[in-house]
Amino acid sequence: xxxxxxxxxxxxFDSRLNVAMRMYLDTCxxxxxxxxxCHVYASMPELKYSAVHRAEVIRKLFKRYFKVQGRVWTxxxxxxxxxxxxxxxxxxxAYSCTxxxxxxxHCPFGIDTQMxxxxxxxxxxxxxxxxxxxxxxxxxxxxxxxxxxxxxxxYARAIEQLRDEVLSRWREAHGEKVVPLDVQDANxxxxxxxxxxxxxxxxxxxxxxxxxxxxxYYEAVNFGAFLGNPEKTRLIAQRIIDEATRLRxxxxxxxxxxTAYRVMRHMMGALPFRVTSFTEVIARYLREGxxxxxxxxxxxxxxxxxxxxxxxxxxxxxxxxxxxxxxTDDFVEMQPNRTENxxxxxxxGLVAIGEKDFRMRSGRVKADQIKAVSPDIVSTACENCHSQxxxxxxxYTINTNVRFLSDMVAESLQDPLxxxxx
Amino acid sequence: xxxxxYSFVMVPMVYAAxxxxxxxxxxxxxxxxxxxxxxxxxxxxxxxxxxRLRALADTxxxxxxxxxxxxxxxxxxxxxxxxxxLVIGHIELMLGIRALQIFPHQGFLGGGLVxxxxxxxxxxxxxxxxxxxxxxxxxxxxxxxLLLLLVTVLTGSHxxxxxxxxxxxxxxxxxxHREYLSSLLVLRPSVPAGxxxxxxxxxxxxxxxxxxxxxxxxxxxxxxxxxFALPLxxxxxGGLYGARSTPGTADAL
Numbered sequence: 264x265x266x267x268x269x270x271x272x273x274x275x276f277d278s279r280l281n282v283a284m285r286m287y288l289d290t291c292x293x294x295x296x297x298x299x300x301c302h303v304y305a306s307m308p309e310l311k312y313s314a315v316h317r318a319e320v321i322r323k324l325f326k327r328y329f330k331v332q333g334r335v336w337t338x339x340x341x342x343x344x345x346x347x348x349x350x351x352x353x354x355x356x357a358y359s360c361t362x363x364x365x366x367x368x369h370c371p372f373g374i375d376t377q378m379x380x381x382x383x384x385x386x387x388x389x390x391x392x393x394x395x396x397x398x399x400x401x402x403x404x405x406x407x408x409x410x411x412x413x414x415x416x417x418y419a420r421a422i423e424q425l426r427d428e429v430l431s432r433w434r435e436a437h438g439e440k441v442v443p444l445d446v447q448d449a450n451x452x453x454x455x456x457x458x459x460x461x462x463x464x465x466x467x468x469x470x471x472x473x474x475x476x477x478x479x480y481y482e483a484v485n486f487g488a489f490l491g492n493p494e495k496t497r498l499i500a501q502r503i504i505d506e507a508t509r510l511r512x513x514x515x516x517x518x519x520x521x522t523a524y525r526v527m528r529h530m531m532g533a534l535p536f537r538v539t540s541f542t543e544v545i546a547r548y549l550r551e552g553x554x555x556x557x558x559x560x561x562x563x564x565x566x567x568x569x570x571x572x573x574x575x576x577x578x579x580x581x582x583x584x585x586x587x588x589x590x591t592d593d594f595v596e597m598q599p600n601r602t603e604n605x606x607x608x609x610x611x612g613l614v615a616i617g618e619k620d621f622r623m624r625s626g627r628v629k630a631d632q633i634k635a636v637s638p639d640i641v642s643t644a645c646e647n648c649h650s651q652x653x654x655x656x657x658x659y660t661i662n663t664n665v666r667f668l669s670d671m672v673a674e675s676l677q678d679p680l681x682x683x684x685x
Numbered sequence: 686x687x688x689x690x691y692s693f694v695m696v697p698m699v700y701a702a703x704x705x706x707x708x709x710x711x712x713x714x715x716x717x718x719x720x721x722x723x724x725x726x727x728x729x730x731x732x733x734x735x736x737r738l739r740a741l742a743d744t745x746x747x748x749x750x751x752x753x754x755x756x757x758x759x760x761x762x763x764x765x766x767x768x769x770x771l772v773i774g775h776i777e778l779m780l781g782i783r784a785l786q787i788f789p790h791q792g793f794l795g796g797g798l799v800x801x802x803x804x805x806x807x808x809x810x811x812x813x814x815x816x817x818x819x820x821x822x823x824x825x826x827x828x829x830x831l832l833l834l835l836v837t838v839l840t841g842s843h844x845x846x847x848x849x850x851x852x853x854x855x856x857x858x859x860x861x862h863r864e865y866l867s868s869l870l871v872l873r874p875s876v877p878a879g880x881x882x883x884x885x886x887x888x889x890x891x892x893x894x895x896x897x898x899x900x901x902x903x904x905x906x907x908x909x910x911x912x913f914a915l916p917l918x919x920x921x922x923g924g925l926y927g928a929r930s931t932p933g934t935a936d937a938l
Contacts, residue, residue, distance in 0.1 A: 283723040283920055285716060286913045293827055293907075295819045296753045315822050332826075332905045341824035368729055369749045372914050373921030375727050529928060530725045578730035578928070602729065 268390065269345050273328055275389045279382045280329070287374045288325045291318060297366040297376070302606045303359055306627035314366035314376040317356040321382050324349070350390055357383035357491070358394065359621070361613060363571035363606035380611075384491025393490060394616045401486035401495045408502040411480050418480060419444055425459055425466070432467030432673045438475070442466045445510070446477035451544065452512040452536075454483040454503055454523070456646055461518045464673035465541055471676050472553040479506055479515075483523035484646070488530075489612030500526050507536050516544050519667055521572030521645040522610070528577060540573055542644045545672050546582035549589050556590045556675040563639025564593045567668070568629075568652060569604040570645030583644060583668055590675050597632045605629050607643075609651025622651060623658040630659040637663075644668040691881075691890045694897065695865070696874040702897035709904025714912065728923035736924035743918040757813065764806035770795045771803065778859070779866040792845060792859050800842025807835045830906060833899050840892035844885070857883045 280288075293315060298304055303312040310316050323343035326333030333342035343349055362377035387393040407414075426441045438446070442462060453469065453476055455461040462478065469476045481503050487495030504527075507515045514537040517524040528538040548554045565587060573579045580601050587594040599605070608626035633641055633656065641656070641663050643649055652665045733739040742748065751758040774793025777785055785794050793799075811831045814823045844857065861879030868875045880889055903909075919925040 281721040281723050282717055283727060283917075283926070285720050286917050289713070289717075289907070290910045290913045290917060291907060292910055293819075293822050293824070294750065294754070294757065295822055296750055296757075298818055298822070299753065310818055310821050313818075313822070319822070319824075330905070338825060339829060340826045364729065367921060369753060371743070371747050371750050372910060372917045373729070373743065374917065375921075378727060532724060575729055578732065580731055602731065 264345065264347050264350075272345060272386050272389050275385050276324065276328070276382055279385060283375070284378060284382070287318075287379055288322050290372050291315065291322065291374055292372075293319075294371065297370050297374075300366045300369040302361075302363070302365065302608060302628050303625040305605070306608075306625045311355065312359055312625075314360075314370075314374075317360050317383075318374065318376050318379045320349075320352055320356040321379050350387070350392055353383045353386055354392055356380065357387060358611070358613065358616070358618070359625075361571070361606050361608060361610035363610055364576055365571070365603070365606060368575065368602055377611075381491050388490065388492055394612065396616055397486055397490040397612050400615060401490050401492065401499070404482070404484070404486050405495060405498050408481055408499065411502075415480060422462070422478065425463055428459065428463050429466045429470070432463060433471045433676055436470045441470065443477050444480070446475065447510055449475050449477040449510060449512045450514060451476040452479050452503075452507045452510060452515045453477070453518065453541070454479040454481060454515060454527075455518045456484055456520055457482045460667065460670065461520075461646070464667065464669040465518060467673045467676060468545060468548070468554060468669065471678075472548040474548075474553075477510060477512065479503060481506065483517050483520045483527075485523050485526045486612070486615065488522050488526050489615060496526060496530070500531055503527065504531065504534060507534075512536055514539055514544075516541050519644040519646060519649075519669055521570035521577065521647065524579070525572040525577050540577065540579050540582075540644070541669055542573070542579050542582050542586070545669065546585050549586060554672075555677050556586075556672065557677040558589070558675075559591055559593075560675045560677075561591060561640070561671055564595055564637065565591050565640045565642055565671075566595050566597050566633070566636050566638040567600075568597070568607060568641055568643040568648055569601055570643060570648045571604070571606050571610060573645055574604060575602050579644075583642075586668065586672060587642075590671065595636045595638060597636055605632055607648045607651040607655065609647045609654075614647045614650045619654065623654060626651060626655045626658070630655050630661060633661055633663065634659070639663060640671070641665045642668050642671055688881075691886060692876065694890050694894045695876050696869070698897045699869060699874075699893065702900040705901040706903060709901075710909075710912070713904050713909060717913075723920070723926050726923065726926050726928045727920050728927060729921050732923045732928065736922040736927065737919065740915060740918035740922045740924050743922065744915045756809070760806040760809040763802050764810075767795070767799045767802040767806070770799045774799060775866070778862050779870055781863060792862075797842055797845030800838055800845060803838045804835065804842065807831055807838065811835065826906060830902070830908065833895060833902070837892065837895035837899055840888050840895060843888055844892075847885075857885055857889065 295315060297314040301312060301314050323341055324345055326340040327337065327342035327344060332340050357380050360376060360380050362380065364375060364377050367373055367375050384393065422442045422444065429441045451469065451474055453465055455465065455478065485496055485499045487499045503515065515527065516539045517527055518541050524540045567583050567587060569580065605628050607629050608622050613622055641652055643652060644667065649665055649667060656663050656665060747758055747761060750761060774795060776782065777793045788794060790796060813819050814827055814831065858879055861877045864877045865880055880886060916925060
């Protein structure tokens with residue numbers, strides 16, 4: 264590796280050394296408690312797939328270039344030089360980690376491996392070794408955001424075509440538009456993904472609740488976060504913040520996308536509006552009696568997969584369970600669940616990159632979890648998890664359907680005054 | 686020559702070790718404190734009702750270790766408990782704390798039992814490090830620290846253990862240890878004849894030597910978890926940088 268390149272990478276490394284990161288890198292006792300907490304290791308017991316190994320890859324560089332010990336007595340801490348081979352190791356560590364943070368739950372010090380992997384991802388970007396598809400998707404997302412003024416009319420026309428489909432789920436709209444755009448002073452700005460599956464059920468639910476809402480022109484997914492690029496993450500999130508501020512909405516509700524929710528809710532600091540996941544909005548409507556669900560309209564045993572970024576890392580844990588308690592008498596929990604839930608294996612950008620072989624092998628523990636409860640439906644509230652779970656049930660030939668929670672709620676919508684549904 | 690080496694270990698090296706220890710801890714601490722702030726939350730959900738209490742429990746009771754590696758947890762609890770007694774014991778040896786005589790004893794509270802517990806725990810940690818998968822994640826520092834601690838504890842504990850083995854006891858009186866340690870404390874260092882004239886002097890000097898090495902190495906090693914464990918657990922439980930605490934950027938992804 265050229266000395267200038269190394270210098271540049273180490274400058275990037277240094278830029279990430281804040282209070283928390285320094286303590287994370289200084290503290291590990293290598294007790295190994297985190298080893299078995301990683302779903303990849305649980306599925307494929309190789310140490311390179313353990314949290315401690317991944318963190319050590321970065322920690323060895325930290326010791327070598329930022330600590331006295333690594334400079335004076337290199338071999339003592341197994342410090343490592345930043346070489347081209349090391350960059351390959353960094354890639355393997357960064358992109359075998361989904362950033363689910365289950366290891367952080369088990370670590371006696373609470374070391375955040377995802378945070379440490381943010382250094383790995385930054386080094387890969389600086390060295391031009393990041394997955395190009397993620398860079399491309401992040402750039403496209405930013406470009407699309409810049410060109411909104413020109414594409415607004417087309418977008419509005421495309422959304423108008425969803426009218427019949429939304430009305431087939433719920434017979435009326437709250438306002439004139441079935442899927443309203445640009446509504447000033449709306450209560451909710453709903454940020455969807457590219458795809459009607461993310462818009463139609465949500466529109467039906469909010470219309471059923473009589474909500475004054477508006478659909479965002481921007482898609483929620485944040486490829487900058489998957490890529491590990493803080494600037495692009497901020498740029499992608501900022502356009503939604505700007506739109507919400509312009510419309511003076513009270514609340515921004517993020518569709519079923521765990522990472523988009525976590526970025527907006529927990530990563531962007533104080534905002535002039537409330538940030539919720541759409542799952543929270545549904546639970547609130549049910550609690551307030553603004554919507555009711557036809558109990559057991561959806562037949563069969565249902566289980567729920569907690570998306571890591573929504574549950575363990577986002578705090579949306581009991582809301583989906585409350586929703587199921589209103590929807591069905593045949594709900595069963597996978598074990599473990601909630602904070603301890605196994606990651607599906609699709610996070611951290613792995614679904615977007617592809618990596619199907621790795622994802623399927625690392626998803627074995629999730630497949631076992633599903634098989635153990637023999638559900639007819641596996642529900643979830645995250646696009647990445649949905650894609651990964653769909654691949655998993657196909658790969659492991661599990662006889663079950665994977666469905667979005669919002670889609671199931673929309674299908675179960677019932678008017679308490681006029682129970683006959685159109 | 687031998688006496689000069691012993692004298693060097695017993696006096697100047699002790700001050701040097703303390704100096705390196707203090708300077709190292711301060712520099713290490715300042716590096717963390719002066720680093721840019723974390724702007725976003727890193728907590729795990731659900732947020733506990735009392736984040737600070739939960740962080741204290743995480744730090745001192747190690748609940749996840751108890752669940753995942755019960756034998757390690759047992760030894761860790763014994764080890765850290767004994768370490769506390771060891772520190773108290775050395776302070777008592779230096780100053781003589783009457784209140785501790787609520788449990789009548791000579792030397793320091795726990796005596797040879799503290800050393801025995803530490804030795805057993807350290808042996809467990811060391812043996813664990815040679816077993817898969819812990820061998821593969823260990824680095825030389827892990828073995829070095831454990832061996833350094835083990836020899837420090839063994840050379841220190843022999844002073845208590847000798848009393849149990851021989852009716853004549855260990856020929857260095859508690860008073861001599863107190864004189865030596867107090868003289869260091871008041872910056873009028875001297876090695877009393879009770880120590881310098883003893884045939885066990887070599888073992889005392891070795892104990893001090895290893896303890897000096899440990900002190901000097903501590904700030905540059907993973908043992909800084911002594912200082913960082915609580916803040917890190919506060920971060921995990923939301924007691925530090927809790928959800929939506931400060932405006933910031935997406936710096937955790």
